[in-house]
Amino acid sequence: MTFTGESVYSGGKLLSAASPIINAGADRGYHLLVVDGHSRTNKFFWSLPFIIGGQHWRIYYDPHVDGSLVTLQLCLIIGTIDLVKAHFEFSFVEENDEQERARIHDGSEIFEFRGRFSHHTKVLKKETWEKFIRDDRFTIRCDVMVLAQGATTRISSFIAVPPSDMQQNFMDLLLSGDGTDVVFRVGGETFTAHKCVLAARSAFFRAQLFGPMKEGTASTNTILQINDMHAEVFSMMLRFIYGDSLPAPPVDENEGVLLQHLLVAADRYDLRRLRAMCEDKLCDYIDISSVATILSLADQHSCDGLKKACYHFVDCPANLRAFVETEEFDHLQRSCPRITKEIILNMLPSPSLIQ
Incomplete structure (x- = not known):
């Protein structure tokens, strides 16, 4: 049984360990929790972390307010696998002779710890611990034995899982042109794509390519003409x-x-994530010359966050003064008087702030 160190709680705080508490390999080990000044300990605390069986553990100690009970928990704080099975046992020890222990509960039961911060609890009555107090101090020993979990426990720390390259795989597929089955003609340029990818990403394309619409009934490559969009914009949308x-x-x-x-x-x-990303990015382009156009765009497409950003910009008196002197403001006032009215109302103080 390997000793993994001790945690000493004294003077209302947990004292730092004199040396690192490490036990990287052993499946069996124990940790000591020393409570110094028990009568003055009135709040919960955690032990220092310790490692047994490749898993990171902590002991949780919580003295109840009325002093009649104490809660002890063994908590798995970091696990290398989803399910950890272990025996554990709490016991009181005499500091002069750690071999003479008074077991708090039988450690033969197998406990399952599922995921981070999974724990098991033992509640002690006052008469259980008070006979082990010496000079307002006592020591609890926690023995842990992690059961064999197969190769996962042993080799997981040696395996580097690479980051997902799915986005790059799809971009490579688009750029290669392999398996394309739909052609778009936009602004004098031609773009090829895959119906299934478009349908998976957009409800509009799903209905257009696989629904009852004409384009969805074609058995060969579908050719679609888009007349009201710049080629650069369509290219950016396709890459997204x-x-x-x-x-x-x-x-x-x-x-x-x-x-x-x-x-x-x-x-x-119907590319909602792209719309939100554009809305967020456009907030960086709000200035005197663009605020009218962006505000009108936000209003037409119900981009409430972008509208608030525009209102926040003109909320500054200097910006508003410069804005109302532009031709863009005159055009906005003629084309959409409701927005200019909202600008004015937004400048007024809240009624709750008027004394």
């Missing part, structure tokens, strides 16, 4: 569908303008 991240705009293109068009496309094709 396959890569699930906001793609970089083409070189020398106005990213702010492209993001506005991309938001419209995302709303049209």
Whole structure:
């Protein structure tokens, strides 16, 4: 049985260990929990962490407020596998002779610890521990034996699981053109894609390509013409569908303008994550010259967060003064007086703040 160290709680705090508490290999071990100043201990605490059987453990100690009970727990804080089976036993020990122990409970039972912070509890009555107190101090020993769990427990720490490369796999599939079965003609350019990928990512494409619509009934490669979208915007949208991240705009293109068009496309094709990403990114492009356009766009496509960002920008008196002097504000006032009214109302203080 390997000794994994001791945790000493004294003076209202847990004292640091003199040396690291490590037991990387043994399946059996024990840890000592020393409570110094028991009568003055009125709050719960955790022991220092210790390792037995490749698992990280802690002991939880909670003296009840009325002093009649004490709760002890053995807690699995980090496990290398989902299910850990172990025997454990709490006992009182005399510090002068650790071999003479008074068992708190029988350690023959097999306990299952499932996942992080899984624990098992023992509640002690006052008469159980008070006879072991010496100078307001006592020591509890926790013995743990982790049962063999197969090869997983032993080799998991030596296996490096690589990060997911699924997004790159899909992007490679798109760029290679292998297995494509739908062709888009947009702004004089041609794009090929896979119906099943589009349908999985967008309810609009699912209905268009596999629903009762004309395009869904074709048995050969489907050709779709899109007349109201820039090729650069469609290319960015297609790369998002396959890569699930906001793609970089083409070189020398106005990213702010492209993001506005991309938001419209995302709303049209029911790509909610892309729409939210565009909405979030456009907040960085709000300025005197663009706030009217972005505010109008946010209003048309129900982008409440983007609208609030615009209102927050014009909430500054200097920004509002500069904004109302622009032609963009005059156009907004003529085309959508409701928005200019909302700007004014947003500037007014809340009635609850008026004394």
